[in-house]
Amino acid sequence: MKRWILYMITVSVIIIDQITKYFVANYMELGQRIEVIPNFFTITSHRNTGAAFSILEGKLDFLLIVTIFALGFFIYLIEKYRKTDKWLVITVAFMLGGAIGNFVDRVLFGEVVDFFAFQFGSYHFAIFNVADIALSVGMVAFATCLVFADYVATKTE
Numbered sequence: 001m002k003r004w005i006l007y008m009i010t011v012s013v014i015i016i017d018q019i020t021k022y023f024v025a026n027y028m029e030l031g032q033r034i035e036v037i038p039n040f041f042t043i044t045s046h047r048n049t050g051a052a053f054s055i056l057e058g059k060l061d062f063l064l065i066v067t068i069f070a071l072g073f074f075i076y077l078i079e080k081y082r083k084t085d086k087w088l089v090i091t092v093a094f095m096l097g098g099a100i101g102n103f104v105d106r107v108l109f110g111e112v113v114d115f116f117a118f119q120f121g122s123y124h125f126a127i128f129n130v131a132d133i134a135l136s137v138g139m140v141a142f143a144t145c146l147v148f149a150d151y152v153a154t155k156t157e
Contacts, residue, residue, distance in 0.1 A: 001086045006078050006093040013097025017130040018104065021113040033117070044117040046127045049110065052135075054126070060110055067103045074099065088145045094138035101131030 028034070028045035035042050050057035074096040082089045105112040114127040 001082050001089055003082060006082060006089055009093035010097040013094060013134045014101050017101035020130050024115045025113050040119055042117045043115050044127055046114040047111040048114050060106060064106055067099055070099050091138045091141040091145060094134045098131040098134030098138060
C-alpha cells in the first residue's frame with residue numbers, strides 16, 4: 001500500500017480529532033452537556049488527565065513516554081508491512097492517528113478533551129473522543145487481522 005495513503009488516514013484522524021476537541025474546548029463550558037439523544041447520548045465537555053477510562057490519572061510523564069514508544073512502534077509496523085499486509089497497516093494508521101491526537105492534547109494542555117458520553121439505563125459509559133474511537137477501532141481491527149491471518153495460515157498448510 002502506498003505510504004501517502006496510510007499517512008493521509010493518520011492525518012485525517014488527527015484533523016477530525018483536533019477540530020472536534022477545539023470546538024468543545026472553546027465553545028462549551030467544562031461540564032456542560034448537550035443532549036443529542038435523550039437518556040442515551042450527550043456531548044459533554046470533560047477533561048481527562050489519565051488514559052482510557054481515566055486510568056493512570058495524573059501520570060502525564062509516564063503517558064507521554066509510553067505514547068512516544070507506541071508511535072515509534074506504529075510507524076515501524078506501517079513501514080515494515082505496508083507492501084505485504086494492506087488491512088493490517090490501515091488499522092495501524094488509525095491507531096497512529098488516535099495516539100497522536102491524544103498526545104497533542106497531553107503535550108499542549110496536560111490533559112485530553114473528551115466529549116462523547118453514552119448512558120445505558122443507569123450505567124454511564126466513560127466519556128471519550130475521536131482519537132479514542134480511532135485507537136479502539138484500530139486495535140479491534142488489528143487483533144481481527146492477526147486472528148484472521150493465523151486462521152488463513154492454518155487452513156493453507
